[in-house]
Amino acid sequence: MELDAAALxxxxxxxxxxxxxxxxxxxLGLLVGVLPGFSPQNTLIIxxxxxxxMSAEAALAFMIALYCANHLSGGIPAIxxxxxxxxxxxxxxxxxxxxxxxxxxxxxxxxxxxxxxxxGLITSVAVLAMLPFLAQIGLIVRSVEMVVIILFGxxxxxxxxxxxxxxxxxxxxxxxxxxxxxxxxxxxxPRATFGLLELYDGMPLVPVLIGLFAISExxxxxxxxxxxxxxxxxxxxxxxxxxxxxxxxxxxxxxxVWTAFIGLIVGVIPGAGAYIAxxxxxxxxxxxxxxxxxxxxxHPPGVIAxxxxxxxxxxxxxxxxxxxxxxxxxxxxxxxxxxxxxxITLGPRLFQEQPQIAYGVxxxxxxxxxxxxxxxxxxxxxxxxxxxxxxxxxxxxxxxxTVVGAFADREYLFDMFLALGFGVIGYVxxxxxxxxxxxxxxxxxxxxxxxxxxRSLRIGQGDIxxxxxxxxxxxxxxxxxxxxxxxxxxxxxxxxxxxxxAAP
Amino acid sequence: MARQGATPTPAAQELVIxxxxxxxxxxxxxxxxxxxxxxKANGIVVGGILVALxxxxxxxxxxxxxxxxxxxxxxxxxxxPTNRLRLLLFGLVLLMVxxxxxxxxVPALAGMLFASMWLLGGRHWPTLLGVAIVTPLLVWGTLMVxxxxxxxxGPVERLLFLLIGAPLED
Numbered sequence: 001m002e003l004d005a006a007a008l009x010x011x012x013x014x015x016x017x018x019x020x021x022x023x024x025x026x027x028l029g030l031l032v033g034v035l036p037g038f039s040p041q042n043t044l045i046i047x048x049x050x051x052x053x054m055s056a057e058a059a060l061a062f063m064i065a066l067y068c069a070n071h072l073s074g075g076i077p078a079i080x081x082x083x084x085x086x087x088x089x090x091x092x093x094x095x096x097x098x099x100x101x102x103x104x105x106x107x108x109x110x111x112x113x114x115x116x117x118x119x120g121l122i123t124s125v126a127v128l129a130m131l132p133f134l135a136q137i138g139l140i141v142r143s144v145e146m147v148v149i150i151l152f153g154x155x156x157x158x159x160x161x162x163x164x165x166x167x168x169x170x171x172x173x174x175x176x177x178x179x180x181x182x183x184x185x186x187x188x189x190p191r192a193t194f195g196l197l198e199l200y201d202g203m204p205l206v207p208v209l210i211g212l213f214a215i216s217e218x219x220x221x222x223x224x225x226x227x228x229x230x231x232x233x234x235x236x237x238x239x240x241x242x243x244x245x246x247x248x249x250x251x252x253x254x255x256x257v258w259t260a261f262i263g264l265i266v267g268v269i270p271g272a273g274a275y276i277a278x279x280x281x282x283x284x285x286x287x288x289x290x291x292x293x294x295x296x297x298x299h300p301p302g303v304i305a306x307x308x309x310x311x312x313x314x315x316x317x318x319x320x321x322x323x324x325x326x327x328x329x330x331x332x333x334x335x336x337x338x339x340x341x342x343x344i345t346l347g348p349r350l351f352q353e354q355p356q357i358a359y360g361v362x363x364x365x366x367x368x369x370x371x372x373x374x375x376x377x378x379x380x381x382x383x384x385x386x387x388x389x390x391x392x393x394x395x396x397x398x399x400x401x402t403v404v405g406a407f408a409d410r411e412y413l414f415d416m417f418l419a420l421g422f423g424v425i426g427y428v429x430x431x432x433x434x435x436x437x438x439x440x441x442x443x444x445x446x447x448x449x450x451x452x453x454x455r456s457l458r459i460g461q462g463d464i465x466x467x468x469x470x471x472x473x474x475x476x477x478x479x480x481x482x483x484x485x486x487x488x489x490x491x492x493x494x495x496x497x498x499x500x501x502a503a504p
Numbered sequence: 505m506a507r508q509g510a511t512p513t514p515a516a517q518e519l520v521i522x523x524x525x526x527x528x529x530x531x532x533x534x535x536x537x538x539x540x541x542x543x544k545a546n547g548i549v550v551g552g553i554l555v556a557l558x559x560x561x562x563x564x565x566x567x568x569x570x571x572x573x574x575x576x577x578x579x580x581x582x583x584x585p586t587n588r589l590r591l592l593l594f595g596l597v598l599l600m601v602x603x604x605x606x607x608x609x610v611p612a613l614a615g616m617l618f619a620s621m622w623l624l625g626g627r628h629w630p631t632l633l634g635v636a637i638v639t640p641l642l643v644w645g646t647l648m649v650x651x652x653x654x655x656x657x658g659p660v661e662r663l664l665f666l667l668i669g670a671p672l673e674d
Contacts, residue, residue, distance in 0.1 A: 171521065389628070401639070423594075425521070432580070454542055
């Protein structure tokens with residue numbers, strides 16, 4: 001399928017036809033984004049049984065709409081009560097809450113909505129324009145390169161998403177090992193199944209996902225009481241404030257564009273994500289500003305930059321997921337699991353085998369942002385009633401609904417126990433500084449890694465050196481080694497400078 | 505990096521995940537010992553890297569131990585009352601899973617939600633009852649009736665299916 005005007009029009013028509021999945025996705029995404037504690041991946045996990053019964057396209061439209069809307073509404077509690085609804089909105093607190101304190105809550109919300117929607121729209125259209133080039137990856141990349149790409153992706157996640165690279169790598173490799181559970185592809189002999197028939201098909205992804213993300217997070221949330229800063233008393237919302245907010249957004253429109261691209265670029269790197277993108281954009285915006293001293297005092301670009309960037313991330317995160325089959329973050333990993341259950345393997349071949357999905361994802365994202373425009377602007381008037389659900393309700397709900405959801409996929413009681421087991425592993429992992437995303441992505445990519453590795457080894461007649469037989473693979477190996485060495489070198493430099501500064 | 509003379513931070517908990525990973529890798533190697541190379545290759549490549557990484561972590565920890573930056577104490581953080589709460593909560597969820605095949609999904613989930621909210625300090629009766637009753641009914645409506653997932657059924661589900669006149673699949 002070539003991405004010509006007719007094909008694009010067809011994809012847009014199909015995406016608009018999925019309004020019944022997109023609109024509830026947006027509504028739910030907006031709602032959970034406002035509730036601190038409910039991450040988009042947790043919401044998707046709770047709704048897994050529902051999405052697994054939908055068609056692949058509808059499930060994808062629903063998940064994407066929820067994901068994008070969640071990135072947008074995370075800024076609402078950040079602005080109004082100084083608590084980010086999602087990690088990506090943390091930087092929004094800095095100037096957003098100051099605007100609220102100055103009586104400009106409504107303007108700040110409008111700025112955040114406009115920057116989010118425009119940032120998301122601009123970057124999803126930009127990715128659409130890049131897709132024909134990305135599709136070429138499938139023609140260049142072979143099994144040998146895929147082995148290196150998977151290892152490279154896991155390394156990047158370990159480097160960027162974890163504080164300790166070594167622990168991140170151990171987590172990723174542990175995940176890859178767990179992904180090898182089950183019967184082998186050639187002789188169907190069971191491996192590491194503990195004699196359990198339920199593991200013969202491999203490690204079931206849904207209970208692993210539920211355990212590592214939802215249960216562990218709920219157990220950790222017990223320590224949080226969401227002791228929100230009391231909402232600042234704002235005067236009654238008026239349409240004039242909304243229009244004022246729109247006018248300010250227009251004045252800073254160039255800011256929206258370039259910070260959105262920062263989000264896109266950061267999002268493309270596996271393991272980076274909205275949190276990093278928002279802070280990088282905020283920092284860059286301040287760096288290039290003529291009035292950097294105003295940042296932190298309720299300056300509009302301080303709201304625009306992080307919000308535009310964290311929505312630019314939404315399309316960026318899906319680029320590696322679609323193009324090389326390595327999810328850029330935890331929500332992308334959840335989406336990948338749902339699609340795998342639908343029989344869709346993401347990765348370089350997707351553009352040849354199921355172009356309607358590969359291209360459709362970004363068209364759906366564009367459509368979701370278009371649908372958001374009429375939905376979010378009126379929201380600014382009513383968003384001031386932020387509700388914080390108490391911890392004693394949120395934690396049991398997450399635990400109960402996700403554990404029950406673990407059963408829904410294969411209808412094995414065993415999967416619920418497995419989810420609880422992985423919940424304990426996830427809790428210990430988080431508490432001891434290991435990253436659960438890298439473990440999950442390891443489990444997710446384990447069978448795919450094995451398939452490519454075996455194919456490569458067969459081509460090389462069992463010689464492991466086949467992994468170093470192509471120029472592209474060798475370049476990727478080089479980048480992989482660089483991505484390990486550079487952070488180590490940088491850390492040593494920082495430590496040396498700190499020692500020098502501390503010396504009398 | 506901790507300063508000389510500062511209290512070493514407990515770090516034994518950092519060995520749990522590598523320990524699990526190593527244990528699992530050894531078990532994997534044991535189960536594939538007599539299989540063809542195709543069944544072993546992945547485990548050997550990934551397991552090999554994993555063993556090397558864990559060895560690096562061990563070396564790093566030994567160095568930190570000798571510099572007195574870390575100790576072999578074990579701590580997963582959190583104060584004692586919160587940890588007790590966490591254990592009890594986990595026990596309640598485990599109890600729910602064990603009770604599911606005996607009493608059915610709706611009452612097991614309702615009981616777990618009510619008990620957990622109570623355990624965590626919820627005392628607002630309308631919220632406790634509302635969440636504990638409405639959520640399992642929503643699960644029944646969407647997953648059991650809507651999607652047709654065959655969750656374990658008990659007397660409550662049988663009654664509910666009877667009330668709506670829907671056939672109950674065995």
